[in-house]
Amino acid sequence: MPTYAPHQVSERSGLSLDTLRYYERVGLIPVVRRDGAGRRVYGEEHLRYLDALRCLRRGGMPVREMQRYVALARAGQHTAADRAELLERHRESILDRIAELQEALVTVDEKIAYYRSLP
Numbered sequence: 001m002p003t004y005a006p007h008q009v010s011e012r013s014g015l016s017l018d019t020l021r022y023y024e025r026v027g028l029i030p031v032v033r034r035d036g037a038g039r040r041v042y043g044e045e046h047l048r049y050l051d052a053l054r055c056l057r058r059g060g061m062p063v064r065e066m067q068r069y070v071a072l073a074r075a076g077q078h079t080a081a082d083r084a085e086l087l088e089r090h091r092e093s094i095l096d097r098i099a100e101l102q103e104a105l106v107t108v109d110e111k112i113a114y115y116r117s118l119p
Helices: 006-013 017-025 044-058 063-075 077-117
Strands: 040-043
Touching: 006 017, 006 040, 006 044, 017 044, 040 044, 044 063, 063 077
Parallel strands: none
Antiparallel strands: none
């Protein structure tokens, strides 16, 4: 199974090294083992977690909710309904933000059209 150094995980995930360390510190990713020299060694499981976490964060999910989601996932299959509810609420939040952005885009487009119409 391939392993990755922190800088490789940072490059692959698009997350900064600081964010990577923060996610580890607050328990969002599985325990990261260390090699004989004490350097962090990440695996494929970490990359999968980070992909999901990056998606949740880009969608605006607060870290506290991400922690809840991860805790539920780690608790096992019996929490699937709770995880689905959490993600459904998050989905609604994303849809609300999209609607707000669409409204803002209409206003910006109107302003651009106005300024382009000026002599």
